[in-house]
Structure formats: C-alpha cells, structure tokens
Amino acid sequence: MSTLSAFLPAGYDRTRPLVLIAGQGLYPVLIARAARAAGIPLRLVAFEEETRPDLVATFPEPERRVLLVGQLGRLLKALREFDAGYAIMAGQITPRRLFKGLHPDLKAAQILLTLKRRNAETIFGAIAAEIEALGVTLLDARALIDDQLAMPGCMTGRSFPIEEEYLRHGIHIARESARLDIGQGCVVRKGTVLAVEAFEGTDEMLRRAGGFKTDGALFVKTVKAAQDYRFDVPCFGLRTLETMREAGITAAALEAGRVILIDREAVIAQARTWGISLLGFA
Numbered sequence: 001m002s003t004l005s006a007f008l009p010a011g012y013d014r015t016r017p018l019v020l021i022a023g024q025g026l027y028p029v030l031i032a033r034a035a036r037a038a039g040i041p042l043r044l045v046a047f048e049e050e051t052r053p054d055l056v057a058t059f060p061e062p063e064r065r066v067l068l069v070g071q072l073g074r075l076l077k078a079l080r081e082f083d084a085g086y087a088i089m090a091g092q093i094t095p096r097r098l099f100k101g102l103h104p105d106l107k108a109a110q111i112l113l114t115l116k117r118r119n120a121e122t123i124f125g126a127i128a129a130e131i132e133a134l135g136v137t138l139l140d141a142r143a144l145i146d147d148q149l150a151m152p153g154c155m156t157g158r159s160f161p162i163e164e165e166y167l168r169h170g171i172h173i174a175r176e177s178a179r180l181d182i183g184q185g186c187v188v189r190k191g192t193v194l195a196v197e198a199f200e201g202t203d204e205m206l207r208r209a210g211g212f213k214t215d216g217a218l219f220v221k222t223v224k225a226a227q228d229y230r231f232d233v234p235c236f237g238l239r240t241l242e243t244m245r246e247a248g249i250t251a252a253a254l255e256a257g258r259v260i261l262i263d264r265e266a267v268i269a270q271a272r273t274w275g276i277s278l279l280g281f282a
Contacts (some may be wrong), residue, residue, distance in 0.1 A: 007140040016085025017041045022051045023091030026262050031090045034144035043082040073107035088139040089231045124231035141233040148264045150254040150280040156271050160279045162218045162251050170220040178224045184234045185221045203243045210247025219252040221259050237262030245274050256280035
C-alpha cells in the first residue's frame, strides 16, 4: 500500500469504511479529498462549531454524524453504525473547550475522571483506546497526505537566514519542551528563548514573541520523541504563516516528515511572497 500512503498499516483494506473524525480547518478537507481520490469509502464524524460546514455538506446524511464536543458515547456509536474498519483524526478542536463549552456524555465523563493529567496526549490517548477496543484501527494522522509534510532543506528556495548554532539551540528547546509535555514549538533569537508554546497554541505564542519587536527571531516546530502519530500531530498552515508575518517573525524550522504543512504548495508560495523562510530539519 506504499503507493497509496507510506503511513497506512500493512494490509490496509481500502474496501472497509474509513471514518474521518474532523475538527477545524483545511486539514480534514485534504484527508477527505485524498480518500475519495483513492476510492476509499468515507464517512464523517463532525463537531458543531468546529468542523467546516462546507465539508459536512459534502456527505449525505446517512454518511455523517454531527456531535457536540465531548459526546464520546455518540462517537463510538457512530463508528459501530458505520461498520468502520478505520478512523482518522484530523483538525484541531478549540483548546479552551476543555474548560468551557465541553459537553461530556457519560462515557466521556467516566474517562475524564480517570485522568490525573489532562492534555492532548492523555485525552486523545484514552479516546484512541476506546476506538480501537471496537476493532477499529485508528490511523496515523499523516496517512493519505504524504505530499503535505515538511520536506528537508530550505523549502522556500533561498538560503536559510538563521545561523546553524542558533538553529540547533531552537531545535533543542523545542524538543525539550515537547519532552516535558509543555508544547511542540518555541521562538528563539540568537540563543535566547522568547516564547514557548503551551496550552494556548501556536498562534498565541507567536503573538507573544512578536511583542518583543526584535529581528532574527526563529520559530521552531517539532514533535515528541515518542510521538503518537494517531493524534496531536503538529500542523503549519496559512493562518500560522500570517500570524508570523504579523508578529514580524521571518524564519521557521519545521521537523521534516513529521510536521504537516496544510496546503503545502500554497504555504510555500505565500511564504516566498512575504519573505518568510521555511526550513525542514531532520
């Protein structure tokens, strides 16, 4: 199946329904487009006030379910009704919903009560366990979008403006932050840490770093050493690029093969137009 995607499991059966569990943005749209192009039968689980309405509209009612965030019992019921063989999570759910706007049903409440730490890894890890207990394989979130991953080298086609020493420092800080389960990104400048990503997300971190009004800042995005690629895979898209521009940050280093560039060709083209350098590091 490597011709379909390098991130699908061996023996992947493209005749079994794939359920797209869709959060915000363009990422789920790209997954849906790729699955349909490959002839994979596709179903949708969407979330009110999160999933793009135009994506939902492409699924006839028997092939979609629209839930409130937190209705895990209904999600599991939908997977059974769809006779799903596989599921894939794509797109962010608003982080603040963990504190406000969450509508946990009994199943979700039971899981939340068992978690001593509540973060993306523990919450989605518990959800993944429930999904796979049904006999549904939860796919690597990079599956079907191999062509959207960060590539090694300077993707914007010009020499990267950050010195090697400072690049290594930024990668080290990002990886240590990820290891400590704080976040997967940081902004550094010539050996100084300006901001580290935490629960507020990438864009808010970039805005904080931009408040220093300094040149030579570098945004680094990485993954955990033991990253579970079924969920919480870091993404970089046009919105983040625009936030970088607003913050005056003109260089980003993204881990190649692991960070997803949402609509990669458009992101790279826009970065060139705005004079922002994008590097993929191994």
